[in-house]
Amino acid sequence: MTITAAADGSALGNPGPAGWAWYVNDDCWRAGGWPHGTNNQGELMAVLDLFRCTAHLPDEELHILCDSQYVINSVTKWMPGWKRKGWRKADGKPVLNVEILREIDQSLAGRKYRFEWVRGHAGHDLNEAADDRARAAATAYQQGVAVRSGPGFVRGDGAAVSRPRTGASGGTDRAAGGAPSAAALKAPGQQELLTPSGRSNQPDLFSEPDLFSELEADPFAAQAGPETAPEAIVEAQERELLRPDTRADIGRTGVLLHPEFTEIGTSGRLWTRDSMMMALEENPGGGAELDLIGADRVGAEAVLLTYRSKGRAGSSLRSSLWVLDGSQWRLRFHQGTPEA
Template sequence: MTIIAAADGSALGNPGPAGWGWYVDPSCWAAGGWPHGTNNMGELTAVLDLLRQTAHLEEELEVLCDSKYAIDTITKWMAGWKKKGWKKADGKPVANLEIVKALDVAMRERVGKVTFTWVKGHAGHALNEEADRLANGASQAYKEGRVPDGGPGFGDAADRVTGAARVEDDGAPAAPAALPEASLFDAVPAASLFDAVPEVDPLGAAAPGTDAAADEGVSRDDAPLLAPGVEEVATDPRETVLDLERALLTDAVRSDVERVADLLHPEWSEIGRSGRLLTREGFLQGVGPVGHVDMDVLEVSEVSPGVVLIVWRSHGRAGATLRSSWWVRERGEWFQRFHHASAERA
């Protein structure tokens, strides 16, 4: 027999009130989170708690995730990071290291008995939808100053998160509610990825070909992380998007592939100044610091709810370039969907 469970993470504002959840059936699920965390922390912790709570079982486990980052961290990158002293290919520290190390321990004890399957998020997959609901409910609970219901978990597993199960009329677990005890993982610190960065310094677009850790940390299809310094909630979406655009063009962000990946839509593409069409994967392979280029904002408009267009001009050795970026809002977050650059005619 194989246990099939979905695991998911959530963060409001990313970073912000964060949650995680895993779900097997109405009588077997768990949730938790932090007053301040990231989506990636939630994704990884959901899997970690699931592994810990099922460690006493003999059955094989299939984990369904809509986060390729979480799956690749565990199945592709973690072993290499460990061999390098928990450093990435570019020599930088691994984000969410405490959780990743705990996952390494949990997986060593389950060799050959745990598999991971990617499922598309928000596509009607029943288990994924429930895990997403639990994670989002936990995030919302912490946003409101409550501690989420930890759920029934798996029996008497030593590492279970305590909490009483509540079932709605349709048989699905209710959204996490307040409980006096906190999550098992409240002590996990927020990732260093969101440490403060220098004041925004607009830069030009990077050309493919520069060194980057393209083999790790860039496979993402979930909601993007807000760049450091960007407010969680803005009164005007145009201000939020403009801040994100500027942050995306700083050396502080452009020198970290994971930060750039977090701001690009999974289906992102670009038509460059030369007329070449570039995919997200191709762009991330060449991303890196490029030096200062002046940025003149010409237009920032909310074309429709959840869609913002930015038109701006950059100046470089090749002359002036007119640029436009389309940003879209999904799962409560903004990220760049398309970028276009053209040489400005005199």
């Protein structure tokens, strides 16, 4: 069987609010985006997500319709040479969008696929449908509203596979010109996660592509042992997240934050995991002290932590919900309120 899908990207301003989408039919498509990105990043992300969402069907060929010669050439012609040169071009400069390309390269292993170039905006039904959805995602980020992410990949039995997880560490080497950078994703002063007084001015809304799932196991959990109380584990991990060196380490924050992590910032905006991780890596801020208020079990696999954080900018009252994800305690939700 061959899966035929169109993949497309959009950026309003290029760079600007950006979206991506792939489309098989009206019951089988997916879209997402970023507050700031380029057309090429959107085109690449659409291809990456399509491979991820069909990873459970490795024996079926992917027939990818794409109107970007850049994407087709990158994947089918240039990547082997870039890899041999350490992801650098012939002139020695870093490859643009290297992080998404690395993820695509890993997703290609064992897959059967072929690309077909189609002319954009020329009335091709699948290409137009993908373009419409990618542009709608970019527009949603521009307007600060929720993105329609779509049903995901729907198998023949009607079951959806819409949020795949990768086994890759994904993006710990943030070479120049890679996926949307923290600087691109954050506005001046943005610093919500576990910092005393940040104000988020640039929303990162629903359905972000998850580039950092399934990272290595938590070394603290291995050291703690089965006798260590969950409350003690999550308190130690919360304290770790208050350290600038931890927030600057995108590999470590990828372990501590749940794949579905969200935060409601002091501005009232909803933030997702990926943009927060990249923003904190770029600007981890100063350290803060934690005065514990309570650590309460709210279920067999959930702990609610409440505390006061104190830093140079003042103090905040904070709450964090930690959940057990396999054998790893991960932060699922966080909210903070500056203290008067």
